Amino acid sequence: MNNDQSGELIQRYFLGAISEDEMVELDRRLKDDEGLRAQFAAAARLDTNLRDAASSFSQANDEPKIVSIRASRNVLVGLGAAAVLLLCAVLFLQFRPGSSLEANRRSPEPIARIAELNGTVAWIGDGRQEGESPAVGDELTGGTLEVSSLDSWAEVVFDDGSSVWVSGPAVLTLSDGESGKLIRLREGDLSLDVSPQPPGKPMRVITPSAEAVVLGTQFNISVNSFSTSIAVNEGRVRVTRLADGSVQEVEADHRVVAALEQESQFKAHPRGEHVRIWKSEFPRDARKGKWKPGAGGRPDAMQAEAHLFRGDVHGEEIEPILLHSVVVGPSGGAHPPVLLTEGARFRIRGKLRRSYRVAFGFWTRQARGGFSGKFATKREIEIDQNAEGHFELELFLDDFPRKRNRFRRTWDWKYPVSNSSHLNRLRIARQTS
Amino acid sequence: MTMDGDKESEFMRLFVAHEPELRAFLRTLLPTWEVVDDVFQEASVVMWKKLDQLEGEDGFLPWAKVIVRFKALQARRTVARDRLVLSEETVALLAEEALELAPDQVGRERKALDNCLQKLSNEHQKLVLLPYREPGGLTELAQRTDRSANSLYKLLGRLREKLRLCVEQELVAEGGHP
Numbered sequence: 001m002n003n004d005q006s007g008e009l010i011q012r013y014f015l016g017a018i019s020e021d022e023m024v025e026l027d028r029r030l031k032d033d034e035g036l037r038a039q040f041a042a043a044a045r046l047d048t049n050l051r052d053a054a055s056s057f058s059q060a061n062d063e064p065k066i067v068s069i070r071a072s073r074n075v076l077v078g079l080g081a082a083a084v085l086l087l088c089a090v091l092f093l094q095f096r097p098g099s100s101l102e103a104n105r106r107s108p109e110p111i112a113r114i115a116e117l118n119g120t121v122a123w124i125g126d127g128r129q130e131g132e133s134p135a136v137g138d139e140l141t142g143g144t145l146e147v148s149s150l151d152s153w154a155e156v157v158f159d160d161g162s163s164v165w166v167s168g169p170a171v172l173t174l175s176d177g178e179s180g181k182l183i184r185l186r187e188g189d190l191s192l193d194v195s196p197q198p199p200g201k202p203m204r205v206i207t208p209s210a211e212a213v214v215l216g217t218q219f220n221i222s223v224n225s226f227s228t229s230i231a232v233n234e235g236r237v238r239v240t241r242l243a244d245g246s247v248q249e250v251e252a253d254h255r256v257v258a259a260l261e262q263e264s265q266f267k268a269h270p271r272g273e274h275v276r277i278w279k280s281e282f283p284r285d286a287r288k289g290k291w292k293p294g295a296g297g298r299p300d301a302m303q304a305e306a307h308l309f310r311g312d313v314h315g316e317e318i319e320p321i322l323l324h325s326v327v328v329g330p331s332g333g334a335h336p337p338v339l340l341t342e343g344a345r346f347r348i349r350g351k352l353r354r355s356y357r358v359a360f361g362f363w364t365r366q367a368r369g370g371f372s373g374k375f376a377t378k379r380e381i382e383i384d385q386n387a388e389g390h391f392e393l394e395l396f397l398d399d400f401p402r403k404r405n406r407f408r409r410t411w412d413w414k415y416p417v418s419n420s421s422h423l424n425r426l427r428i429a430r431q432t433s
Numbered sequence: 434m435t436m437d438g439d440k441e442s443e444f445m446r447l448f449v450a451h452e453p454e455l456r457a458f459l460r461t462l463l464p465t466w467e468v469v470d471d472v473f474q475e476a477s478v479v480m481w482k483k484l485d486q487l488e489g490e491d492g493f494l495p496w497a498k499v500i501v502r503f504k505a506l507q508a509r510r511t512v513a514r515d516r517l518v519l520s521e522e523t524v525a526l527l528a529e530e531a532l533e534l535a536p537d538q539v540g541r542e543r544k545a546l547d548n549c550l551q552k553l554s555n556e557h558q559k560l561v562l563l564p565y566r567e568p569g570g571l572t573e574l575a576q577r578t579d580r581s582a583n584s585l586y587k588l589l590g591r592l593r594e595k596l597r598l599c600v601e602q603e604l605v606a607e608g609g610h611p
Contacts, residue, residue, distance in 0.1 A: 011590035054565035
């Protein structure tokens, strides 16, 4: 067997197409040939880098676009722990009236302050060390707020009273320059209550797929890997789809979805009726976690993503906890809002490597307005080995103790370290019996 | 390295910074990405638990690789029951040699890969990325294009080998060692 054939064997190995005989031959050659082992290791690194390149590759675009940055790497890739499921339901946030956001990267003057926060929140900004945890009342200059974990949230209030409520996981950058205030939201959910802005200086909210120009209004914005959804409760927001520069004026009680590609519809439409039944569909509803397309009869799944939970910052000290989590939700895409009413049921289908205590939670918005609360519960999931780790669970709305509105208390999410978990499906339904 | 106080954030910074090297290291030792991802998670938990053993920022990668290697060899024995795997002796040799790799090698090759991908036609770019974007996509593509899966694998193998050589040449051209 010559060198070309050795190279072919190596590639077949990494493509998962190697036969048993070929494997024996490859193993024999690797054992005897240091040069071939170096080639094999280089092929492994190529496989790693191709995988990374594929995650940066525009899936929505037929024409390939190779992106050189490691866009897919999560800043807080973490370790260990239990599966935490958080789903977003219902719509629209209620927010305190506010006005402008003020921040100039060059200016040491504070532009806003932290009004409330919970969970893992990091601030990277002028005058602060990287990743420092802010406290309530801290004044902020321009910078980046990382609200990392599922139970995390923060409210930032600007000098003019405008407020931004952000629900984790989310990453946003605040700044203010001569052209007005600017919020960059890479991922996550925001609810904004924006006071009238000075003439010629609108607030702008920029996401990977859209730009919203705001003069003064109340609206909610959800960003995922594929699209930006904007729902306006009061006033008017001008939204530009960055894929092609097309513009939509979104009035009160209307919403629009701007996708990364141009093929999907980009048109503001009335918010419409709520639905009471919703079933997850991946990757459409994926908010956090790794999408694993189904194959060979296996359904689509979201694999839990690890992160570090450092607890509440309101005086209570806890040891950092390693968690795995999946976040799905109907609010990020074009799906109508899901209304939760008495008797609502949650059916969750997933897979665990072994038995764990698992936390399930969700957060809600008011029917017309802002954040209304977070809910959470925990369950021991006993895995039947005959079922290969698969489980199905049904929870009722009453099973979720309500956390306080705009709560300050700690979410008590402490779980043993565990391994990977998957979510196959989440379904919300009305009670039928 | 002082890991008191902010030790977790410091650990996370190092962990994220070296993640590509650690994943590539694991890929050298384990047969599939599924196994790599599982072992990576297990190893990262061990790293976190043993954080007190870490001395100095520069020591992170070698220290982490030792943990990762141990977990990989354990996993190899488990998956050998139902998968095609390299022998333990070969994996041990690969691990030993991969420990010596320059810390920035994977990152440099990643950048070079971008240039190399641009040299491929659009069709070939899509093809080499397809297995990562759509598991099972190659078989479907073979059916769709009326080609045998084997011929598609051969073409893909040639393209990947071409990319590997291109990356090597790019690194030589930039003045470093391949």
